[in-house]
Amino acid sequence: MLKLQKSLNQALTTGMVPLRGEALLEDGGFLCKPASSAPSSGGRLQCTIETPYLVENRIIMYRIAVESYGQTWYVHRRFQEFMALSDTLKKLYPKDLVPKLPSKTLFNNRSEEFVSKRSKGLQQFLNALLECEILRGDKHVAGFLQTELTDERLLESRPDNNASRQSEKLNDTAPGSSFTSSEEDRESPTSSGEVVNLGRTEKQHVKPKDFDFMKVIGRGSYGKVMLAKHRTTEKHYAVKVLNKKHILRRNESRHIMQERDILVKVLHHPFLVGLNYSFQTSDKLYFVLDFVNGGELFFHLQKSGNFNEPRAKFYAAEITCALAYLHSQGIIYRDLKPENILLDNTGHIVLTDFGLCKEGLKESETTSTFCGTPEYLAPEVIRKEQYDKTVDWWCLGSVIYEMLTGLPPFYSRNNKQLYDNILHQPLTFKHNVSSTARSLLTGLLEKDKKKRLGAKEDGDEVKAHAFFNDINWTELERRRLKPPFIPTVSGKADLNNIDPEFTKEPVPQSVARSNGSVSLSASMVDNEFKGFSYAPQSIRNDPY
Incomplete structure (x- = not known):
């Protein structure tokens, strides 16, 4: 060398x-x-x-x-x-x-x-x-x-x-093909109990001590999200650290593995967060994701109260592209809300958190799991009926409505009243909502899923609505349209747009020194998470 x-x-x-x-x-x-x-x-x-x-x-x-x-x-x-x-x-x-x-x-x-x-x-x-x-x-x-x-x-x-x-034919493989959790991991000899095998054909190892965990930037049911810097490359990442015990106690291992599979599957879309690595120790799972530090859409919406129509339209268009792409891959997102929509340092949206996604649905297939966030649930989900990808278009309507007015449609602090409003109350608008925006929202927030905008032609039908007439979709998907707002970001590790509620928390020392890492394929106790570990065939680009 x-x-x-x-x-x-x-x-x-x-x-x-x-x-x-x-x-x-x-x-x-x-x-x-x-x-x-x-x-x-x-x-x-x-x-x-x-x-x-x-x-x-x-x-x-x-x-x-x-x-x-x-x-x-x-x-x-x-x-x-x-x-x-x-x-x-x-x-x-x-x-x-x-x-x-x-x-x-x-x-x-x-x-x-x-x-x-x-x-x-x-x-x-x-x-x-x-x-x-x-x-x-x-x-x-x-x-x-x-x-x-x-x-x-x-x-x-x-x-x-x-x-x-x-000389292999490069067009023999379907674009959506991906690694899956069922793939068998290949064991690699290790010199320490700390290294983690990264799966089939992987010889490079990733472990917690490869990172400096700097700040807490998010929190969830099973763990925390932290800003971390790789000690060798000095790249910054958002590392989602989950506690295996909590996951197993709630019988959620299948959802975690599904999230991992979806992240691997959708690596290359401009409006979806990228997975760089996933690895595990004996007691924790680690998702190493792109660090996107322009802030949650929810954070900026709170600061502004509401957005003007051009700004809301820009975000809605990019979200539409992301949802349409997920649908094309047989994935329903199911949890679209301002907290799961990030802005990058250039002002473009990045959809994150795939924990509630449903994967593997064909064009006409449905599911019935009751999940999501109350304010954004579609009527058919509340009724516990079979539903399909049109639930995402209902959620999009709810998010657009909130961007324009400051609150979700049918809002109530009482969940029982909220559900009743979603099921039975008509949609009302504030005076600042234009006629084309009202038309779009009426179509997206249609209570009958069969009549809902997007039910026939999915994303193409939504894109064709008059509300988006001035959007050049080709340029938008190439990220060439100028965002209406650029977050104030001074550097790679700037946390100015991250809620202080998270950043003031101390970083748990346990994340960097987990209780003895194990080789995935050699672990009998971690059979629930077999196939979780992942490393790309080349290092992903730093977002800066």
Whole structure:
């Protein structure tokens, strides 16, 4: 490893960088001949993107061969990591100095033509990057080209580590495929009782002591959410720590495992919180999530009283995209409320907390579990009737109504009266609610689920309503629309938008030194949580 690091440092600082094809600057972008057409450059630094491959049938990885001064090593990167590097460089240098990346798509596109085109674009990006003396010497570029523990893990996840995996059809797997809790964990030898096996093909270990737990930022029935910083990468995360005893006592292990599975399944949507890791010790479960510090929608609604219509419309549109995507994956959210909607540091919404989701429902299937938050329950849930994904559109109507007026519809402090209002009382409006907003809310808060807006065409039907006429949905889903409000955030660990009710609590010392961690596959006592542990095939992007 030291030899490889020395070779990389030498190549990055000597200016001896090969041009693996002719590079032409055109409209701020760089166009190059295919890298494979260039001869070897001896001691100079070369980067070659090899044929992309799938990891665990879901993640497209780009294997980069890095050659310098007789040393060759490999790094494995996802497209999101190229984007993170580009974004970092744009913050440090003039934007026209940083080469362009190939275009981004919102969801996975696995056609061979698309992936081949993207590979060529990424090769051009690397060539242009290394041609520039300023960028070539940047520490972030050096870090991007360094080998990591994840590389060996990824190589071993390819059957027999041979070329047949590289030529696998990238469009053979359904976009929604995911790891599940039923997958068998592979045991790994450990030198300490503290490490936790991360499941099939995983060799890297995560444990509580890898993190500095800084502040309490949330609380739930089974544990707390804490701001934590990874001691090696210095990235900040929101770590949800749950007590196994409390979960088992209430017979909720199935819901926790379902939440884990859903988080893994919906990793890549722009308006859903991202799971970075999940791991466990003998007495606790840990969800390591993106730290989103713009504050809960509830927090900002309390400060403002209510939102004007353009602001409410923007949030409603992004929430609609998130719900429609969940429905497309066979998931009903069931607990939409302002407390579960976060704002990121740029003002976009992030949906969090998937503990009450129902997974695996097909288009016409229903369920009947009584769950949710009283103020936002749909009539059919209160009646304990069979219900479907239209309950989420009722919840959306309730949240929009609250954003515009300051209170949920049919509100009462007495739950019995509240339920009676939801079931029997007509919807009323304040004078500040426009006619198109009233029309939307009347459709979403229709007591008959079969007549409710969204019952026929789901998200497409909601998006087509006149209330959203001025929303460009394509630009919105790419996060290109300017948010109407930018939270005041001074840095990665800023807690200004987190309720002081949480941050003033002391951090429990037990979260960092749990009572002896165990290898998941070797644990008989933790059979309830078998398959909980998860690590991605490459580290997720830091939200900053």
